[in-house]
Amino acid sequence: MARIPTPRPPMGWNSWDCFGTTVTEAEVLANAEVLSRRLAHLGWDTVVVDIDWSDPTARSHGYNAGAPLAIDDHGRLLPDPGRFPSAAGTADGTGFAPLARAVHDLGLRFGIHTMRGIPRIAVERDLPILGTDLTASAVADPSNACEWNPDMVGLRWHDPDPTVRAACRAYYDSTLDLYASWGVDFIKADDMLWPYQAADIAAYARAIERSGRPIELSLSPGRDLSLARLDDLREHATMWRICDDLWDSWADVEANFARLARWAPHASPQGWPDGDMLPLGRISVRAERGEPHDSNLTPAEQRTLLTLWCVARSPLMVGGHLPASSEETFELLSNPGVLALLHASGSREVFREGSLVLWSAEVRADSLPAAYLADLSGADDADTVGVHRYVAAFNTGEEPLVVALDAGNVGLPLRLDGPVTDVWAGAAASAIPVSTQDDGARGVAPGSTAIPVTVEPHGVVLLRYLDRGTGA
Structure with a gap:
């Protein structure tokens, strides 16, 4: 049937x-x-x-x-x-x-x-x-x-x-x-x-x-x-x-x-x-x-x-x-940046340890409704080409969670050639290339990018990166 x-x-x-x-x-x-x-x-x-x-x-x-x-x-x-x-x-x-x-x-x-x-x-x-x-x-x-x-x-x-x-x-x-x-x-x-x-x-x-x-x-x-x-x-x-x-x-x-x-x-x-x-x-x-x-x-x-x-x-x-x-x-x-996830592929939980839960997903820009593209922060005609790569960092615990995400561990390119957007905040997130191991980016391998986030109790930080190299 x-x-x-x-x-x-x-x-x-x-x-x-x-x-x-x-x-x-x-x-x-x-x-x-x-x-x-x-x-x-x-x-x-x-x-x-x-x-x-x-x-x-x-x-x-x-x-x-x-x-x-x-x-x-x-x-x-x-x-x-x-x-x-x-x-x-x-x-x-x-x-x-x-x-x-x-x-x-x-x-x-x-x-x-x-x-x-x-x-x-x-x-x-x-x-x-x-x-x-x-x-x-x-x-x-x-x-x-x-x-x-x-x-x-x-x-x-x-x-x-x-x-x-x-x-x-x-x-x-x-x-x-x-x-x-x-x-x-x-x-x-x-x-x-x-x-x-x-x-x-x-x-x-x-x-x-x-x-x-x-x-x-x-x-x-x-x-x-x-x-x-x-x-x-x-x-x-x-x-x-x-x-x-x-x-x-x-x-x-x-x-x-x-x-x-x-x-x-x-x-x-x-x-x-x-x-x-x-x-x-x-x-x-x-x-x-x-x-x-x-x-x-x-x-x-x-x-x-x-x-x-x-x-x-x-x-x-x-x-x-x-x-x-x-x-x-x-x-x-x-919030169109959040709703765009309904058009994602490959959505999955990629990590869970203690109170930290990480999900990743990707959304082809050319699959999004025009109303979403028109409202996305910084969107322009070029944003119809490429893949929006998403990372959701959840904190299920009762205390604030401070963590540096390794871009390569959460489905992002090791080196980023564009901004990472904090979708709920509507602002740019920090993305720091790591050349050597140090206390500022513990757990992030040299050659990757550290994305430091602070997640409030029961909260989420939702990151979006437009990867133009894998679109079309």
């Missing part, structure tokens, strides 16, 4: 970190407008309505067992018209179509969250499966229900009767036909990876392909996800989570260093390992955790988060309520 490759990881906004299960149409549009106006020119182009958009009783901090979900006569979820008034009277299939059109009119793509399986309420009503002679109770498998959300039960993929298995496929086909008719461009399909639901993933991807609409598929959550699943993931999905939900704590960010180091070498247009959303800006307005607040990550930790996600080429889905987020948040999200 063919999946359309994507040239870079998806980028956009998702409602979960700020509104949890309770986001409204007005809030989606408010965030879409800011995304379009402030960030879309740099690739932030997708707006995603997260979980429980069909629940009229949705609340922050939890899910509602037995919720009276809005569904149609074939057991397919519909938007709650109380929160999404443009979806009122959706028995005709209107659903999210008006909201999707409004998002499209802003030059953006529209996405929704879905859950594996079939709604319990459809099983209780024993609604007919569109295109079959069977009903919801015949395809439902309560023994494989979601462990953390009460809305859905699994499907009977292992039933010995091929008619039942065909009806399971028909249910997914009918739901994806509906979403495609609404103009959905992106689906975050949840409860797919823990435990790994191979039959659902394959059937869901098949249903997307059958719908005829080029919908990108994101799989969640990624707890305990193994590289043994890589080929299957690449065959069926655009992106897949490699961790559980990530929130605005240093412990959550630090835990993803090892995961992203394992998965980053496999990130490519064939599929993108996902470190989860960026809990940046104004979050927890009505969300799963905490009271309304600006991200608890320090400025240094926020730069580390974005740098690590970019150098590992993880998808970027910001979770803050953009209309209420600070200018500092927008400055963080709009």
